[in-house]
Amino acid sequence: MPDLFDTAPQPAHAEGPRPLADRLRPRTLAEVIGQEKVLSPEGPLGAMLVAGSLSSLILWGPPGVGKTTIARLLAAETDLAFVQISAIFTGVPDLRKVFEAAKLRRQNGQGTLLFVDEIHRFNKAQQDGFLPHMEDGTILLVGATTENPSFELNAALLSRSQVIVLERLSLADLERLAQRAEKELGRTLPLNGEAREAMLEMADGDGRALLNLVEQVASWKLAHPLTRDQLAQRLMRRAAKYDKSGDEHYNLISALHKSVRGSDPDAALYWFARMLEGGEDPRFLARRLTRMAVEDIGLADPQAQEVCLQGWQTYERLGSPEGELALAQAVVYLALAPKSNAAYVAYKAARAAARDTGSLMPPKHILNAPTRMMKDQGYGSGYAYDHDAEDGFSGQDYFPEGMRRPVYYTPPERGFERELKKRVDYFARLRSKRQVG
The missing domain is CATH 1.20.272.10 (Zinc Finger, Delta Prime; domain 3)
Incomplete structure (x- = not known):
């Protein structure tokens, strides 16, 4: 089994040729497909390289978009030793060995780019362990994650790193990659136009998945190009990436x-x-x-x-x-349906007012008075029974005494709320009339 922290490239397996994805791995950043926004001289990574000021990074993006490749090429561009670990298989003792080896390289005049795959798998305490080695220059950290860094990574780690968002490959990007694969293989894929498009769709923006599909299709010995339906019979469509909790x-x-x-x-x-x-x-x-x-x-x-x-x-x-x-x-x-958030806005405003006004009592005229003492205190005194009032509306004030009457619900002129607005306006006019009277 190869050393987990071995920085040298592994030899091809004796039992067969290297996988197509490995053979087509870009040798320079210019060969990376699909991430021009971040790698161009105007992009965040390209600008760092032009300025010669590469900082620690978090590469955030879906699988198969080049996170590992970009990290490896960044190390080559900046003459740093490339060390790759996976958070899934690495524990605290392993990390200590990585940091000790990086310190030795630093003493010998070479820096270390530490690439941590699936960095979100480290717990908060383990993430904190990177900080002193980042701050003293022992390592330049490049973490890769498919999860939102703002949810999964420590604020301290994020504050010392720049988050670079990598995008899933477009169909045009995948087509360029397929053409590069055909050139490497020395033959055209046995697919008609619709079948080729279907193969690109099956990859779902994942370059590595596409190259695996290309390798599989290229191995078929066919007399005629396959149609979309024939390809679908031979290949299983990849399940869409979907994490129900992520x-x-x-x-x-x-x-x-x-x-x-x-x-x-x-x-x-x-x-x-x-x-x-x-x-x-x-x-x-x-x-x-x-x-x-x-x-x-x-x-x-x-x-x-x-x-x-x-x-x-x-x-x-x-x-x-x-x-x-x-x-x-x-x-x-x-x-x-017609849209309105008027009741939602009114509810939130009423909740905010309820918190602000604390424990103000309802006005006494709308309180029940089941005991003689409460009647003597004025509970229920002056209450107007709305059904006995003209128009079935008394216009009394039901807010706490001393509280200025607010307006929370303001229905728009849309859908059924057009009718409710008429009612709101009607009762507002009546209330004003009763108060003046």
Whole structure:
């Protein structure tokens, strides 16, 4: 077994040729595909190299976009020793050995670029262990993570590093990579245009996955190019990247919520389907749809909440996949419903006022007086029974004494709230009239 911290390249396996992904590993940063935004002279990494001031980095991005390759090439560009470890297989004693070896190199005049794959797997205390060695220049840390660094990494570690966001490869990037692979293999893939596009889609933005697919397809001995359907029969489509407890979960539910809020039923259905395809629990989606009905539609369409609850109940009775159609219908209904957050805003304002005003008592005229003493204290005195008043409205003040009357609920001129606004305005006029009288 090779040394975990060996900085020398490993020889090819005797039993066969090197994998295509390893053979095509870029030799310079200029050969890296898909990350031009960060590697160009105007990008954050490119600018560092131009200025000769490379700092510790956190490379954040999905699998197969070049994190390890970029780290290795950065070490080569800056004449630093490249040391790679994985947070999954490395413990505290191993880290001590890494730091001791880096100190020896430093004494001999060479710095160390320490590449930590899946750095988010280290706990907070282990992350703290990097700090003194970063600060005294023993190592230049380059961490790689697929998780949101702001959630997974210590603030102290983040403050000493620059987060570089790497993007999934586009279809155009993947096509360039496929062409590079064909040149390396010395032959064209036996696929027609639609099948080739399908293969790129199967890679789902992951360059390493694409090269594995290319290697597999290139090994087939075929008389004629395959069609899309024929390719689908031979290859299993990769499952979409989706972590039900991680960033992707929150990213996609945010996209669904904002598509509904933005009245785009097609986008809302797409993100809804993406979550289902990723294995999301439909009950979670039913809860969030009901929340959207309350938060973003509210009283502009009171029926929206009922549609969500009915869709939820239908799913519970029918199960999957039939019940998911009821939830999809709720998605479309919510997206097309008139939008209002007036009740939501009013509720938050009322909660804030309740916290600010503390324990102010209700005015005595609306308090019950079950005892003689309470009657003597004025409880219930002067209360006007609204049903006996003209228009069924007394116009009395129900806020605590001394509290200036606020306005929390201001319905917009949309949907059913047009009618509610008429009622709000009507009672406001009556209240003003009663107070003047």
